[in-house]
Amino acid sequence: MNEKYTKGEPVLLPVLPLKNLVALPKSIIPVVVGREVSIHAVEAAMRHNKELFVTAQRSIDTENPTPNDIYHFGTRALILQVARMPNGTLKILVEGLTRSRVLEVKQTDTFMSVVAEDLIPDQLDATPENTALWRNLFDMFKEYVTLSEKVSTDVLGLFRGLEDIDYLADTVAVQMHVDFLQRQEILEMVPLKERALFLCSLLQNEIEILKAEKNIRKRVQSQVEKHQKDYYLTEQMRAIQRELGREDYQQEINELAKRAKKLRLSQEALEKVDAELHRLEQMQPTSPEAAVSRNYVDWLLSVPWQKATKDTISMQDAEKILNSSHAGMKKAKERIVEFLAAKKYAGENLKRAPIICLAGPPGVGKTSLAQSIADSLERPLIRISLGGVRDEAEIRGHRRTYIGAMPGKIIQAMKRAKVVNPVMLLDEIDKMSMDFRGDPASALLEVLDPEQNKGFTDHFFEVEYDLSRVMFITTANVVDNIPYPLLDRMEIIQLSGYTEPEKLEIAQQFLLPKLFIEYALQDNKVVLSKPVLEHVIEEYTKEAGVRQLERVLAKLLRKSILEILQSKVVKQVTVTDALVEEWLGAPIFRRDDRKNNDSVGLATGLAWTEVGGDLLDIEVTIMKGKGGLTLTGQLGEVMQESAQAAMSYIRSRAKDFGLKEGFYSDMDIHVHIPEGAIPKDGPSAGITMAVAITSALTQIPIRRNLAMTGEVTLQGRVLQIGGLKEKLLAATRFGITNVIVPKSNAKDVKEFEKELDKDLKIVYVEHMDEVLKEALTKDYIVPHTKSTEAAAKKKAAAAKKKKAAAKNKKAK
Numbered sequence: 187m188n189e190k191y192t193k194g195e196p197v198l199l200p201v202l203p204l205k206n207l208v209a210l211p212k213s214i215i216p217v218v219v220g221r222e223v224s225i226h227a228v229e230a231a232m233r234h235n236k237e238l239f240v241t242a243q244r245s246i247d248t249e250n251p252t253p254n255d256i257y258h259f260g261t262r263a264l265i266l267q268v269a270r271m272p273n274g275t276l277k278i279l280v281e282g283l284t285r286s287r288v289l290e291v292k293q294t295d296t297f298m299s300v301v302a303e304d305l306i307p308d309q310l311d312a313t314p315e316n317t318a319l320w321r322n323l324f325d326m327f328k329e330y331v332t333l334s335e336k337v338s339t340d341v342l343g344l345f346r347g348l349e350d351i352d353y354l355a356d357t358v359a360v361q362m363h364v365d366f367l368q369r370q371e372i373l374e375m376v377p378l379k380e381r382a383l384f385l386c387s388l389l390q391n392e393i394e395i396l397k398a399e400k401n402i403r404k405r406v407q408s409q410v411e412k413h414q415k416d417y418y419l420t421e422q423m424r425a426i427q428r429e430l431g432r433e434d435y436q437q438e439i440n441e442l443a444k445r446a447k448k449l450r451l452s453q454e455a456l457e458k459v460d461a462e463l464h465r466l467e468q469m470q471p472t473s474p475e476a477a478v479s480r481n482y483v484d485w486l487l488s489v490p491w492q493k494a495t496k497d498t499i500s501m502q503d504a505e506k507i508l509n510s511s512h513a514g515m516k517k518a519k520e521r522i523v524e525f526l527a528a529k530k531y532a533g534e535n536l537k538r539a540p541i542i543c544l545a546g547p548p549g550v551g552k553t554s555l556a557q558s559i560a561d562s563l564e565r566p567l568i569r570i571s572l573g574g575v576r577d578e579a580e581i582r583g584h585r586r587t588y589i590g591a592m593p594g595k596i597i598q599a600m601k602r603a604k605v606v607n608p609v610m611l612l613d614e615i616d617k618m619s620m621d622f623r624g625d626p627a628s629a630l631l632e633v634l635d636p637e638q639n640k641g642f643t644d645h646f647f648e649v650e651y652d653l654s655r656v657m658f659i660t661t662a663n664v665v666d667n668i669p670y671p672l673l674d675r676m677e678i679i680q681l682s683g684y685t686e687p688e689k690l691e692i693a694q695q696f697l698l699p700k701l702f703i704e705y706a707l708q709d710n711k712v713v714l715s716k717p718v719l720e721h722v723i724e725e726y727t728k729e730a731g732v733r734q735l736e737r738v739l740a741k742l743l744r745k746s747i748l749e750i751l752q753s754k755v756v757k758q759v760t761v762t763d764a765l766v767e768e769w770l771g772a773p774i775f776r777r778d779d780r781k782n783n784d785s786v787g788l789a790t791g792l793a794w795t796e797v798g799g800d801l802l803d804i805e806v807t808i809m810k811g812k813g814g815l816t817l818t819g820q821l822g823e824v825m826q827e828s829a830q831a832a833m834s835y836i837r838s839r840a841k842d843f844g845l846k847e848g849f850y851s852d853m854d855i856h857v858h859i860p861e862g863a864i865p866k867d868g869p870s871a872g873i874t875m876a877v878a879i880t881s882a883l884t885q886i887p888i889r890r891n892l893a894m895t896g897e898v899t900l901q902g903r904v905l906q907i908g909g910l911k912e913k914l915l916a917a918t919r920f921g922i923t924n925v926i927v928p929k930s931n932a933k934d935v936k937e938f939e940k941e942l943d944k945d946l947k948i949v950y951v952e953h954m955d956e957v958l959k960e961a962l963t964k965d966y967i968v969p970h971t972k973s974t975e976a977a978a979k980k981k982a983a984a985a986k987k988k989k990a991a992a993k994n995k996k997a998k
Contacts, residue, residue, distance in 0.1 A: 191376045194304030196289055199239040199262065200227035201298040202280075205246040208369040209261045211282040212356045219276040223250065226296035228268065228276055236265040239286060239302050242370060253298070258288040259374040262304060282356075285376055305376045312348055316379070320348045323382050326389040327358050333396040337361050355381050362392060439463055442483055450492045455649045459486055482586060485593055486647065489600045494607045494655065495565050501526050504562035511558040512551055513692050518544060518679045522559050525657075538636050539607065539657035543615070543673075545665045546681030547795075549731015552661040553613060555681075559659065560609035568599040573614035578624025581633065583646035593646040596633055596653070607655040615672075616662035627669050634658055634675040682911045683730025683799070685941055686919060689723050690716065697736050705743055712746040713760040714739075721763050724919075725773035730912070738770065745769040784890050784963050787882035791874035792895040792917060792925070793866070794909030799916030801893060802866070804859055804874050806882040811854025819859030822867025828898065829857055832876035835902050835954060836883065843884055855879060870907035872898035873926070876954055877961045886962045893917050894926035894957065902954035906930040911938045918943040926951055926960055 202217070202224055209215055219225055231238045241260030248255045267279040290301040310316040324345060331337045341361070345354045359372045368388070375381040446459045462479045469476040501523050508519045521542065529536055544552040553569070560567035575581075583594035592598070599610055618626050632638045639653040660676060662668060684692065698714065701707075722742075727734045746759040767773070791802035815833055817826050833855070840849060857875060859866055873896040881888050895913055897905040906928050914935070917925050927935070929950040935942075951957050 191308055192306045194284075194286075194306060196301050196303050197237075197262075198292070198299055198301055199237055199286075200230045201256065201300050202227050202238045202240045202263075203243050203251045203256050203298075204240060205243055206366055208242050208366065208373055209240040209263055209280065209282050210356050210359055210369070210373055211261055211284050212353055213360045214266065214279060214281045217278050217280060218271075219278060221249065223297045225276055227298070228265065228278060230297060230299075231265055232268060237283075238263050238265065238280065239288070239300050240280060240282070241288075242366070251298075253291040253293075257370060257374075259370070260286055260288070260302070261373065262286040262302065285373065307352055307376050307378045307381075310348060310351060310378055316351075317348055319379065319382050319386075320351050320354075323351070323354060323358070323386055323389070326386060326393065327354070327361075330362065330389055330393055330396070333393060333400065351382060352378055355385055358385050358389065362388060364388060436467070439466055442487065445487050449487060451486070452491065452649070452652075455486055455491070458649055459483055478586060482646075485597070485601075486649070489597060489651070490604055490606045493605050495605050497526065497529055497563055497565075501530070507562040508558055511561075511696075512555055513695065514684065514688050515551070515555060515681055518542075518555060518559075518681065521677070521679060522562060526563070538654055541634050541636065541658045541660075541676050543660045543662060543665070543668075543676035543678050544681055545662045545678055547683050547730035548663060549729055549733040550681045550683060551731065552681060553611065556609065556611040556659045556661070559657075563609065563657070565657070566603050566605065566608045567611060568603045568608050569611040569613055570595045570599055571613045572626070573617035574619070575626045576619040576621045578626050578629045579645070581626050581629035583644040585645045586648075591646055593644050594629075596642070597644045597647060597651065600651070600653075600656075606652065607657070609657045609659060612658060612660040614662070615660040616664055616667040627672050630672055631675065634660075634672065682938075683915070684732065685915050686720070686723055687941075689727075689732055689735060690719055692732050693719050693723070693735060693739065697732065697739055701736070701740055701743055705747060707743065707747070711750065711758055712743055713758065714742070715761075718761050718763060718766060722766060722770075725775055726766075726770055728775045742766070742769060784887035786885055786887050787878055789874045789878035789881065789888050789961070790893040790922070791871045792893050792913035793871070794868075794912050799909065799912035799914070799919075801916060801920050801922075802859060802871060802874070804857065804871065804878045806875075806878040807856045807858075808882050809854045809856065810852065812852070813850045814854040816854065816856040817858075818856070819861070820865050821859065822865065824869055825867050825871060828869050828872040829875050831900055832872055832879060832898050834900050835876060835898060836879055838900070839902070843880060845883060849883070855882070868907075869897040869905075870895045870909075872896060873904055873951075873954065873957050877957060880958060881962060884962075886964045888961050889924070889963055891921070891923045892926070892961060893922045893924075894961065896926070896928045896951070896957070898954060904928045904951050904953060904957065910934050911941075914938075914942055914946065914948070918946055923947060924949065924960075926957055928952070 202219070204217065207215070207217075219228055227238065239260050240263040241256050241258070243251050244255055244257065261282040262284055263280040263282050265278055266281055269277045271277055285305040285307075286302040287305055288300045288302050292299045292301065310319075324342075328342055331339055331342060341357065344350070344357070355372075355378065359369060362385075364372070372381060372384065375384060442459075443463055446456060446463075451459065462483050466476060466479050466483070469479070504526055505519065505523055508515075508522065512519075521540070525540055544555060546552060556569075557567050579594065581594045581596060583597060584591035596610075600606075600608075603610075612630075615630075620627065632642055633653060636654060639656075641650040642653045643650055658676075665673060665678060694716075702712075722738055723735060726738050729735070742761055745765075746761065749759050750756055787806040787808075789804045789806075791804055793800045793802040815830065817829050821829070836843065836845075837850060840847060857879065859871075874894050876898050877888060877894065880886075895907055895910070897907055899905065910927065910931050911934070914925060914927075923945060924947045926949045929952045932950050935948065949956075949960050951960070
C-alpha cells in the first residue's frame with residue numbers, strides 16, 4: 187500500500203473504555219457512564235477541552251480495565267452533552283473526531299490517561315482507479331440502503347465526490363451490520379484505499395444476504411395456496427390482535443360469558459349480560475364506553491344470584507350461642523329461635539326472612555346482638571351504617587350515565603356477602619336525614635317490604651334483584667324519628683337498659699374475661715370482688731348499656747398493671763373501694779339522699795332517658811300575684827301543656843280541695859323542675875305536677891319515698907305512659923318504696939315483674955282522686971265516685987230550678 191497518513195501532535199487525553207462498542211470517526215453515539223473511573227475521566231475532560239480518548243475493552247467482563255485490557259487504537263472524541271442521572275450515572279453524547287493511537291499510558295488515582303497521536307489519512311488522488319473505487323463504494327452503499335429499508339436514503343445526500351470518501355467509508359461502517367471485531371478492524375485501518383476495499387467486500391456480502399432474504403420471501407409468498415393464505419392471514423390477524431392487546435380482551439369476554447352461564451342468573455339479567463358482551467366485542471378495549479360496559483358486567487356477575495347458606499344449626503345450639511354472648515334480651519332471642527323453628531318445620535316453603543328492628547338506648551348491645559344472631563344462624567353478617575345518610579343514591583345507586591356510577595349500599599353489601607341469604611344489619615336507621623338529593627328512608631321502603639324486595643331494582647343494575655331471603659336487622663335508639671311507613675314494615679323489639687344486677691353479671695361473665703385476655707392478665711393477678719363491682723356500677727356509671735362500665739373497668743386493670751410493674755413485691759392486686767376512689771377519683775354519680783320527711787309542694791316523678799330511667803323532682807311555690815303560672819326547667823311543649831292541664835283540673839275541683847272560688851286570681855304559681863340545663867318533655871309528669879301544685883295550694887305534705895308517673899287529663903283521668911320498666915328500675919335504684927302508675931300499664935309490668943325489687947309497692951290508679959289519696963298525708967278530699975257525681979248534678983239542677991223560679995216571680 188502506497189497510501190500514507192499524517193500523524194498529529196501528541197496530546198494527553200482521559201480514557202473512556204467502552205464495553206462491546208467501537209466509536210468511529212464522524213459518528214455520534216450516546217454512552218451511559220456508570221463506573222467511577224469512567225465518571226472521573228468524563229469530569230476531567232469537561233474541565234479542560236471536553237475531549238476524550240474513546241476505545242473498546244478487549245473483554246466485556248473487565249470492570250477495572252488496565253492498559254493491557256484496552257485496544258490502543260481508538261477515537262479522539264468530543265463530549266457534546268452531559269446529563270447526570272438520579273442514580274449517579276452520567277449519560278453523555280460523544281462525537282468521534284479522528285482516529286487516534288496510544289503512545290504512552292499514564293495512570294492516575296482516579297482514572298486512566300494516555301498520550302495519543304491522531305492518525306489522519308491522506309486524501310486520495312483523483313486517478314481513474316480511485317474514482318472508480320469511490321463510485322463502486324457509493325453505488326454499493328446505495329443498493330444496501332435500498333434493500334435494507336432500515337437506513338434512511340437521506341444519508342446518501344451527504345456525499346459529493348472523491349473528497350468525501352473518508353466520510354463515506356466511516357459512515358458505511360457505522361450503518362452496516364458488522365460485528366464488534368470487524369468494526370475494530372475497520373477503525374485500525376487508517377489508509378483510505380485499504381479501508382474502502384475492505385468495506386466493499388463487506389457490503390457485497392451484506393447485499394447478497396439481503397437479496398437472498400428477499401428472494402426467500404418472494405418464493406414463500408408465491409408458493410402459498412388459498413387455504414394456506416387464509417391460515418396465514420388468520421395468524422397475522424391473531425398476531426395483530428395480540429400486539430393490540432385484543433386477543434386477551436376477546437378471551438376475557440369469553441370468560442365472562444362462561445361465568446354468566448355458571449351463575450344461573452335471572453332471565454332478565456342474563457339477557458342484559460349477553461347484550462353488554464356483544465357491545466363489548468364491537469368496541470375498542472381502551473374506549474371509555476368499553477370501561478363502563480365492562481364495569482357493569484363485572485358488577486352483575488359479582489353479586490350472588492343462587493348461592494345460599496344452609497340453616498343446619500339446631501335450636502338448642504342457637505340458644506346456647508345467643509345466651510353465651512348476651513345477657514337478658516329475652517324477646518330478641520325468642521324471635522330468632524321462633525324463626526329457626528318455623529324454618530325447620532316449613533323447610534323450603536318458608537323463603538321470606540324476618541325484618542326486625544332492635545330499638546333501645548346506646549350501649550345495650552344491639553349491634554353485637556346482630557352478630558350473635560348471624561352466628562346462631564351460621565350466616566355471614568353484613569353491616570351498613572345509615573347514620574348521616576341523606577342521599578337516595580346511597581341506597582339505590584347511581585344511573586350508569588354518570589361518571590363513576592356505582593350500585594347502592596344494598597347491592598355492594600350483597601357482593602361482600604357472596605350468598606343470597608345473609609344477615610344484613612342496617613345500623614342507626616333512625617339517624618338518616620334527607621335533603622334536595624332525595625329521601626333515603628323512602629328508598630328503604632322497597633328494601634324492607636317482603637312483598638316488594640323480591641324485585642328490588644338498583645338504578646345502576648337496571649334489573650330486578652331478589653332480597654326476600656335476606657334477614658334484615660335494623661337498629662335504632664328512638665323509633666319516634668323513623669317515618670311511620672318505614673316503621674310499619676319492621677317488627678319492633680324493644681331492648682331496655684340493663685338493671686344493676688344485669689350489669690354486674692355482664693361485668694363478671696363478659697367484660698372482665700374479655701379485658702383479662704386483652705391485657706394478658708391471669709385471673710388471680712387482679713381481684714375485683716362483687717361489692718367493688720357494685721360500687722363501681724352504682725357510683726361511676728350512669729348509662730343504659732355497659733360501654734362506660736367497660737372503660738372504667740379497663741382503667742382499673744391498667745392501674746393494677748402499673749402497680750404490679752412499679753412494685754417488685756406486689757404480685758397480686760386486690761381492688762378495694764378505697765383504691766377505686768384513689769384511681770378514679772370521687773364518685774361521679776353519688777346518689778342524692780332522698781328526702782326523709784314529708785314535704786309540701788315537692789313531688790317525685792319518674793322519667794325515661796336514653797341512658798335508662800331517672801327520678802324527676804318537681805317543686806311548686808305559691809306567691810302573691812295576679813294569677814300567673816310560671817314553668818321553668820327547660821320544659822318542652824308537651825310538658826308545659828301537661829302543667830296547664832293539671833292546673834285546669836285543680837281549678838275545676840277547687841271546692842273539693844277546700845280552696846276558695848277564684849283562689850288563683852291573687853296568687854302566682856311557679857312550677858320548677860331542677861337540672862334546668864337538661865331539656866325535658868313528655869306527658870308522663872302530669873300527675874306529678876298535679877300532686878305538687880295541690881300540695882302547695884292546700885299545704886298538705888306529700889309522703890316521702892313515693893314516686894309517680896302518668897298523664898293527666900282535664901277531667902282527672904290517668905292515662906297510660908311508656909318506658910315503665912326503666913322508670914321502675916330507677917325507683918328501685920334510688921330506694922323508692924312506693925310507686926304510683928296508671929292502671930292501664932298493669933299488663934306491661936307483668937312482663938318484667940321478676941326483675942323488680944320485691945319490696946317495691948306498686949299502686950295502680952285510674953283517676954287523680956286515687957293519686958292524691960295515696961300521695962298526700964291528709965285525706966279530706968271529697969272522693970270522686972259516681973254517687974258524688976250524681977249528687978253534684980242533682981244539686982246543680984235544683985239550684986238552676988230555684989234561680990228560674992225567682993226570675994219568673996220577678997217578671998210577674
